Amino acid sequence: MTEEFFTGNRAAAEAAKLSRTQVVAAYPITPQTSAVEYISQFINNGEMKANMIRVESEHSAMSACVGASLAGARTFTASSSQGLQLMSEVLYFASGMRVPTVMGIANRTLSMPVNIWADHQDSMVNRDSGWIQFYCANAQEVLDNIIQAYKICENEKVLLPAMVCYDGFIISHVAERMDVLTQEQADMFLPEPNGSNRPLLDPKEPLQFGEVVYPDWYPDFEYKKHKALLESRETILEVAREYNELFDRSYGLVENYLTEDADIVFMGLGSLTSTTHWVVNELREKREKVGVLKLRVYRPFPDKEVIETCRNAKVVAIIDRDIGYGTTGMLYPDVTRALYPLDERPKCLNFIVGLGGKDVTPETIMNIYKISERALKGEEVDTVNWPDARIYD
Amino acid sequence: MTKKTKIKDLTDEEFLHYGSLSCAGCGAILAFRHVLKALGENTIVINSTGCMAVVMQMAVPKIPYFHVLFENGPAVMSGVEQALDILGKRDDANLLVVAGDGGTADIGMGSLSGAVERGHDFIYLCYDNESYMNTGGQRSGTTPFGAATSTTPVGSVIKGENRPMEMRKDVPEIMIAHNTPYVATASIGYPLDLIDKVKKAATIRGPSYIHVFSSCPAGWRSEPKDSVKLAKLAVQTGFIVLFEHEDGKRTFQHLPKKRKPVKDYLELQGRFQHLLEDRETIEKMEEFVEKRLEWIQR
Numbered sequence: 001m002t003e004e005f006f007t008g009n010r011a012a013a014e015a016a017k018l019s020r021t022q023v024v025a026a027y028p029i030t031p032q033t034s035a036v037e038y039i040s041q042f043i044n045n046g047e048m049k050a051n052m053i054r055v056e057s058e059h060s061a062m063s064a065c066v067g068a069s070l071a072g073a074r075t076f077t078a079s080s081s082q083g084l085q086l087m088s089e090v091l092y093f094a095s096g097m098r099v100p101t102v103m104g105i106a107n108r109t110l111s112m113p114v115n116i117w118a119d120h121q122d123s124m125v126n127r128d129s130g131w132i133q134f135y136c137a138n139a140q141e142v143l144d145n146i147i148q149a150y151k152i153c154e155n156e157k158v159l160l161p162a163m164v165c166y167d168g169f170i171i172s173h174v175a176e177r178m179d180v181l182t183q184e185q186a187d188m189f190l191p192e193p194n195g196s197n198r199p200l201l202d203p204k205e206p207l208q209f210g211e212v213v214y215p216d217w218y219p220d221f222e223y224k225k226h227k228a229l230l231e232s233r234e235t236i237l238e239v240a241r242e243y244n245e246l247f248d249r250s251y252g253l254v255e256n257y258l259t260e261d262a263d264i265v266f267m268g269l270g271s272l273t274s275t276t277h278w279v280v281n282e283l284r285e286k287r288e289k290v291g292v293l294k295l296r297v298y299r300p301f302p303d304k305e306v307i308e309t310c311r312n313a314k315v316v317a318i319i320d321r322d323i324g325y326g327t328t329g330m331l332y333p334d335v336t337r338a339l340y341p342l343d344e345r346p347k348c349l350n351f352i353v354g355l356g357g358k359d360v361t362p363e364t365i366m367n368i369y370k371i372s373e374r375a376l377k378g379e380e381v382d383t384v385n386w387p388d389a390r391i392y393d
Numbered sequence: 394m395t396k397k398t399k400i401k402d403l404t405d406e407e408f409l410h411y412g413s414l415s416c417a418g419c420g421a422i423l424a425f426r427h428v429l430k431a432l433g434e435n436t437i438v439i440n441s442t443g444c445m446a447v448v449m450q451m452a453v454p455k456i457p458y459f460h461v462l463f464e465n466g467p468a469v470m471s472g473v474e475q476a477l478d479i480l481g482k483r484d485d486a487n488l489l490v491v492a493g494d495g496g497t498a499d500i501g502m503g504s505l506s507g508a509v510e511r512g513h514d515f516i517y518l519c520y521d522n523e524s525y526m527n528t529g530g531q532r533s534g535t536t537p538f539g540a541a542t543s544t545t546p547v548g549s550v551i552k553g554e555n556r557p558m559e560m561r562k563d564v565p566e567i568m569i570a571h572n573t574p575y576v577a578t579a580s581i582g583y584p585l586d587l588i589d590k591v592k593k594a595a596t597i598r599g600p601s602y603i604h605v606f607s608s609c610p611a612g613w614r615s616e617p618k619d620s621v622k623l624a625k626l627a628v629q630t631g632f633i634v635l636f637e638h639e640d641g642k643r644t645f646q647h648l649p650k651k652r653k654p655v656k657d658y659l660e661l662q663g664r665f666q667h668l669l670e671d672r673e674t675i676e677k678m679e680e681f682v683e684k685r686l687e688w689i690q691r
């Protein structure tokens with residue numbers, strides 16, 4: 001392990017290198033760009049034995065990753081925002097072909113209006129594309145999640161692609177102290193790339209891929225894909241245990257902080273959960289019973305863990321850094337659906353914050369707390385709140 | 394061209410299984426059959442969405458075959474080629490992308506242009522039936538002037554495809570402009586010429602592009618029995634010019650010594666029936682064909 005001072009994008013590039021990725025196909029977009037530039041440098045300096053395909057679009061980036069995966073290589077790409085949307089058709093293609101490719105996403109909102117800063121709109125709208133989704137709260141997690149993702153995705157029980165999402169600029173461009181595995185350590189954890197546990201494009205064993213499936217059989221295929229994604233949670237946990245044993249860094253599907261006796265549980269994805277941690281510490285000093293649940297894995301959705309954490313809470317403050325226009329934030333319905341079967345449900349409030357890179361400050365979280373506290377006292381409050389937007393009524 | 398293939402040189406082995414779902418008289422499937430015979434079983438096929446991808450289901454059991462999306466064949470192949478390269482298996486197989494005119498000239502143009510510009514080592518085969526047939530025969534960037542399609546119908550005001558004659562998208566010329574090492578045009582009316590060109594392409598390092606004129610009875614409203622005849626007539630009337638382009642030089646094949654009148658070609662197809670009595674337009678077409686023949690042999 002070496003101690004480094006790396007940005008999230010650098011961490012993503014280091015993870016691709018440590019994972020011995022063989023084919024990288026990517027197209028630049030702010031804020032992902034420097035991840036791809038680092039990889040280009042590694043390859044051109046001979047530090048990484050991989051082929052880099054400088055494609056002409058993100059649609060082609062993902063297409064090339066699928067082709068390279070089916071030819072037997074370990075593949076990586078990274079993208080953001082508009083790039084991810086352009087790739088959207090190919091995301092379903094990738095998961096349908098069951099290719100274990102890994103993609104870093106430096107989260108950024110979607111135009112229009114134009115804005116290059118962080119929110120989760122880009123990855124959230126693609127949450128149902130059959131990919132595993134990880135959300136990171138710092139650069140260390142970017143590195144650890146990407147390396148683990150290969151081991152998870154390539155497991156023959158899973159064979160699905162994964163997105164490792166980290167907030168644009170906030171994580172992608174801020175250098176932090178972190179521990180980086182040595183190549184020997186990474187090799188100890190992650191076996192050499194080897195496509196032999198999945199069907200490949202090989203003239204010696206000709207197979208037909210991408211055929212039409214008629215209605216009578218279509219649901220069977222869909223069910224298998226869905227089940228593989230649902231059940232990947234076990235592989236995710238197994239891989240996390242191995243990682244922890246080797247490198248002493250513990251991961252689960254979710255991370256709970258002081259939630260055990262909490263009346264109010266804050267829940268969210270990405271870097272804003274670190275800010276929430278800080279606010280929880282402040283509030284605990286004042287003996288307020290609050291805690292935070294960070295979702296590390298958003299797909300498959302960790303129903304069991306969310307229920308476990310929230311069942312004794314009185315109020316759950318679901319913080320979305322995205323908006324499902326015409327309804328609520330996108331995390332909110334996932335959580336309320338998971339909690340619905342409980343006989344006694346906590347009050348679930350939704351907070352839309354940090355859109356287009358608006359800083360999610362301790363004050364923002366404190367405002368979320370104040371509204372939640374009013375609900376805790378039995379006051380009527382709005383279900384969906386926009387605590388950091390100017391509301392013109 | 395080095396060695397010319399003769400009929401007796403052709404292998405009896407079929408790589409396309411009996412019972413593919415194409416229409417009777419389909420030119421594209423004929424092209425595909427010949428191309429696979431030329432390349433043999435040591436080939437990986439990436440097929441963009443279109444008629445061939447639908448009729449090909451389970452029809453090429455001896456060859457690894459991947460039906461991809463409509464517009465991403467060349468991008469998928471870029472990945473395949475780079476993966477084989479890093480795995481040390483690049484020389485193990487011929488890499489072939491097959492796509493229609495829509496998948497090539499229109500929605501897949503960016504993907505093709507990118508893959509060719511990056512210099513990947515693969516053969517791209519466009520079968521041009523001059524329309525989007527898989528979706529029922531809509532106009533594409535290669536639909537010729539005057540042709541009736543479902544989105545350029547013969548109405549009481551506008552009759553068929555009406556963009557200027559010379560504006561039809563000319564993909565082989567676009568590929569030449571990319572400095573593609575090998576660009577050729579072919580027609581299913583001249584299968585041995587097609588086979589020669591595919592074999593040649595297989596020896597090229599880097600990308601090669603072959604554009605095959607492929608009759609389509611369903612879309613052109615022609616008789617299945619006339620498919621081969623039409624594919625020859627297109628060449629004999631000068632509508633289609635067969636050539637190879639390599640090292641900056643163009644050589645021609647089956648160039649008509651005495652060009653047949655374009656009407657011979659038009660009258661066998663329902664899609665041009667409304668033009669047959671339109672003397673002025675037919676004259677313009679003759680002029681256009683003459684000018685283009687002159688230009689291409691400049």
Ligand SMILES: Cc1ncc(C[n+]2csc(CCOP(=O)(O)OP(=O)(O)O)c2C)c(N)n1
Pocket residue numbers: 442443444445463464492493494495496497522524525526527528533
């Ligand atoms: C992104 C996308 N848009 C549209 C379609 C619908 N579509 C499928 S095949 C096709 C036309 C194919 O035309 P062409 O490439 O000429 O092949 P042909 O069907 O003529 O063989 C269309 C429009 C699609 N599959 N994907």
Ligand code: SF4
Pocket residue numbers: 414415416417418419420421422444445448522526527608609610611612
């Ligand atoms: S519609 Fe045309 S191209 Fe498609 S299968 Fe029929 S004849 Fe062939």
Ligand SMILES: [Mg+2]
Pocket residue numbers: 443493494495520521522523524525526533
């Ligand atoms: Mg077509």
